[in-house]
Amino acid sequence: MTTLSQVGEFGLIDQIKKGVSSSRSIVCGVGDDTAVVKSPSGLQLLTTDMLVEDVHFTCKMSPLAIGHKALACSISDVAAMGGQPQYALISLGAPANFSKQFILTMYRGLQRTAKKFGVHVVGGDTVKSNKLTINVALTGEVASKNLVTRKGARPGDQIFVTGPLGKSFTSGWHLKFIPRVKEAHYLVKYFKPTAMMDISDGLAADLGHVLKASGVGAVIEEEKVPRRQKATLQQALHDGEDFELLFTLSSQQAQKLTKQKLPFKFFFIGGIVKEPGLLHVINKKGKARNISPKGFEHFKP
Amino acid sequence: MTTLSQVGEFGLIDQIKKGVSSSRSIVCGVGDDTAVVKSPSGLQLLTTDMLVEDVHFTCKMSPLAIGHKALACSISDVAAMGGQPQYALISLGAPANFSKQFILTMYRGLQRTAKKFGVHVVGGDTVKSNKLTINVALTGEVASKNLVTRKGARPGDQIFVTGPLGKSFTSGWHLKFIPRVKEAHYLVKYFKPTAMMDISDGLAADLGHVLKASGVGAVIEEEKVPRRQKATLQQALHDGEDFELLFTLSSQQAQKLTKQKLPFKFFFIGGIVKEPGLLHVINKKGKARNISPKGFEHFKP
Numbered sequence: 001m002t003t004l005s006q007v008g009e010f011g012l013i014d015q016i017k018k019g020v021s022s023s024r025s026i027v028c029g030v031g032d033d034t035a036v037v038k039s040p041s042g043l044q045l046l047t048t049d050m051l052v053e054d055v056h057f058t059c060k061m062s063p064l065a066i067g068h069k070a071l072a073c074s075i076s077d078v079a080a081m082g083g084q085p086q087y088a089l090i091s092l093g094a095p096a097n098f099s100k101q102f103i104l105t106m107y108r109g110l111q112r113t114a115k116k117f118g119v120h121v122v123g124g125d126t127v128k129s130n131k132l133t134i135n136v137a138l139t140g141e142v143a144s145k146n147l148v149t150r151k152g153a154r155p156g157d158q159i160f161v162t163g164p165l166g167k168s169f170t171s172g173w174h175l176k177f178i179p180r181v182k183e184a185h186y187l188v189k190y191f192k193p194t195a196m197m198d199i200s201d202g203l204a205a206d207l208g209h210v211l212k213a214s215g216v217g218a219v220i221e222e223e224k225v226p227r228r229q230k231a232t233l234q235q236a237l238h239d240g241e242d243f244e245l246l247f248t249l250s251s252q253q254a255q256k257l258t259k260q261k262l263p264f265k266f267f268f269i270g271g272i273v274k275e276p277g278l279l280h281v282i283n284k285k286g287k288a289r290n291i292s293p294k295g296f297e298h299f300k301p
Numbered sequence: 302m303t304t305l306s307q308v309g310e311f312g313l314i315d316q317i318k319k320g321v322s323s324s325r326s327i328v329c330g331v332g333d334d335t336a337v338v339k340s341p342s343g344l345q346l347l348t349t350d351m352l353v354e355d356v357h358f359t360c361k362m363s364p365l366a367i368g369h370k371a372l373a374c375s376i377s378d379v380a381a382m383g384g385q386p387q388y389a390l391i392s393l394g395a396p397a398n399f400s401k402q403f404i405l406t407m408y409r410g411l412q413r414t415a416k417k418f419g420v421h422v423v424g425g426d427t428v429k430s431n432k433l434t435i436n437v438a439l440t441g442e443v444a445s446k447n448l449v450t451r452k453g454a455r456p457g458d459q460i461f462v463t464g465p466l467g468k469s470f471t472s473g474w475h476l477k478f479i480p481r482v483k484e485a486h487y488l489v490k491y492f493k494p495t496a497m498m499d500i501s502d503g504l505a506a507d508l509g510h511v512l513k514a515s516g517v518g519a520v521i522e523e524e525k526v527p528r529r530q531k532a533t534l535q536q537a538l539h540d541g542e543d544f545e546l547l548f549t550l551s552s553q554q555a556q557k558l559t560k561q562k563l564p565f566k567f568f569f570i571g572g573i574v575k576e577p578g579l580l581h582v583i584n585k586k587g588k589a590r591n592i593s594p595k596g597f598e599h600f601k602p
Contacts, residue, residue, distance in 0.1 A: 001400050001401075001402070002400070002401040002402065003397065003398045003399060003400065003401060004395055004396070004397055004398070004399050004400075004401055004404065005397035005398060006401070007401050009427050012401065012404065012427055013427060015401075015405055016405070016408050016425075016427075020412075020422055020423075023421055025421075026421060026423055029421075029422075029423050029424065030422075030423065030424050030425065034424065035388070035390070035423035035424035037387075037388055037421075037423060039340065039341070039342075040340070040341040040342040041340075041341040046388055046390055046423055046424060046438075046440065047390070047424060048390040048391075048392050048424065048425060048426050048436065048438050049392070049426050050392035050393075050394055050426050050428050050430075050434070050436060051428075052394055052428055052429065052430040052434075055428060055429050055430065056428070086338075087336070087338055087347055089336070089347055089348070089349035089438055090349075091349050091350070091351035091436050092351075093351055093353055093434065094305055094600075095305070096304065096305055096306040096599075096600045096601075097304045097305070097306060098304060098305050099302050099303070099304065099305075100302075100303040100304060100305055100307070100308050100313065100316075101302070101303065103305065103313065104316055104317070107317050111321075120324050120326075120327060120330075120338075121321055121331075122321075122327055122330050122331065122336035122338060122347055123330065123331050123335065123336035123347060123348060123349065124317075124331065124349060125349050125350050125351045125436075126310050126313055126314060126317075126599055126600075127351045127352075127353055127356060127357070127599050128353065128356050128599045128600055129351075129353040129356065129432065129434065130431070130432060131430065131431055131432070133351070133353075133394065133430065133434055135349065135351060135392050135426075135436040135438075137347075137349050137390055137436075137438030139347065139440070298397075298427055298428050298429045299395075299397045299427075299429055300397075
């Protein structure tokens with residue numbers, strides 16, 4: 001028997017993808033931050049995230065924060081496509097002997113974040129399970145001209161992130177991060193990111209996804225990678241759940257970005273090169289080394 | 302500490318509902334088979350269902366059938382609103398040592414059902430969990446004139462179901478049921494159901510939901526309730542997961558229905574009365590007794 005741990009999360013997704021149908025109404029299926037389907041008014045975004053107790057959070061954490069995180073993960077996905085989140089469906093699995101107050105406080109945290117980002121919670125499901133499990137399904141919308149996927153990075157493009165990386169778990173950032181919706185809207189309005197995604201599995205892993213989707217490589221400048229307080233370079237490269245945006249701009253747009261006074265912080269971290277799959281980090285002496293696009297992967301030991 | 306088992310699934314939902322936002326774009330929020338939101342082309346339906354190992358299925362059951370059930374539950378919800386299912390997002394939680402083959406076969410079952418009902422699986426999430434957990438989020442569409450909710454049942458209406466009830470679990474029906482999409486489309490096209498929902502918690506419980514939403518009561522004719530082979534009246538009234546449609550028609554439309562040669566079977570089971578919340582069963586001697594709108598409820602012992 002082959003187990004999920006042998007094939008890994010992304011191995012499993014690759015095999016699942018094979019059975020997925022295509023249709024002219026589907027602009028983007030499995031394999032981006034959200035699915036993208038045609039709607040009469042533009043494009044609809046669809047995304048879902050499952051959070052499981054003792055994997056994504058523990059019940060010793062604040063229920064308000066857990067509720068926030070459950071929704072904010074999906075909002076971050078919609079932001080990464082350049083979109084505006086709209087409607088959410090919340091499925092809750094919980095043990096029968098679980099505290100009602102904990103659940104209601106968690107929903108309050110979720111609703112507070114919903115309100116902040118213009119999301120309406122319109123439905124859900126509640127079932128019995130042995131571990132607290134929250135699934136959020138979220139819709140969003142984006143004008144066709146504003147859609148950004150993982151596919152458009154081109155050699156010569158510059159790579160940016162929206163904030164410091166690493167130590168998201170130990171610092172508590174993973175429970176209180178702010179989905180970068182405003183930053184995404186600013187970017188698609190005033191610049192034209194060629195590719196964008198949110199960093200949930202770690203910078204190296206997620207940049208790896210952009211490189212694979214775009215058929216290009218990247219060189220990261222080690223000392224340019226913004227790190228959260230006390231985070232090492234390793235942690236900034238490989239820790240998960242930063243929920244910052246990773247995006248690429250043509251050198252022309254990048255020049256415009258670096259010259260302007262901006263309402264947000266954007267950190268240049270490196271450039272796109274033509275060699276497919278190449279992922280190098282160079283230190284300040286200019287010495288390059290290969291890094292693996294490894295990050296957090298479910299099922300892997 | 303108040304536990305979920307003390308408040309019950311519906312007690313919890315009632316409390317969650319209080320925090321839910323409203324908006325002119327939301328036609329139906331929490332409290333029907335699906336949410337209904339306005340879209341430029343009519344109405345969009347949004348629903349989500351979480352299935353948990355050892356609650357909704359066991360891993361001794363056929364993975365093909367589990368995959369079918371996971372999607373078919375949500376398709377049934379869309380049918381109950383008179384709608385056409387469109388896009389699905391699948392979240393999967395599974396232990397790391399779980400069989401890859403089981404998961405892939407389950408997806409095959411799900412994809413087969415998707416194809417049969419014109420559903421496109423466009424995305425999902427895969428995470429580690431200690432019990433197999435599948436969440437399906439499904440979108441659908443319906444023309445405004447075809448939307449049927451739980452709210453419209455009126456005194457004098459007649460009550461129908463689309464098939465035999467009871468013993469869904471022991472007969473294996475819960476794994477192979479056919480969502481009544483065709484029946485629903487036929488009904489909204491040629492008749493005007495005043496209310497409709499699918500029977501997932503049991504006839505009495507779900508009829509109770511229609512009565513509450515419509516502010517009316519009902520009298521069921523005991524011997525008219527169609528039962529699955531070997532099912533008792535009790536089982537037909539209170540077992541869950543039949544996934545047949547329950548609908549009401551004005552007496553005029555009901556007359557039209559009973560006079561016509563129909564492509565589907567519809568079973569008359571009783572009538573709507575004006576007393577709010579009244580739920581009576583009468584036997585063939587005409588003797589009435591109260592029944593409780595109790596059915597399957599998560600968290601309850």
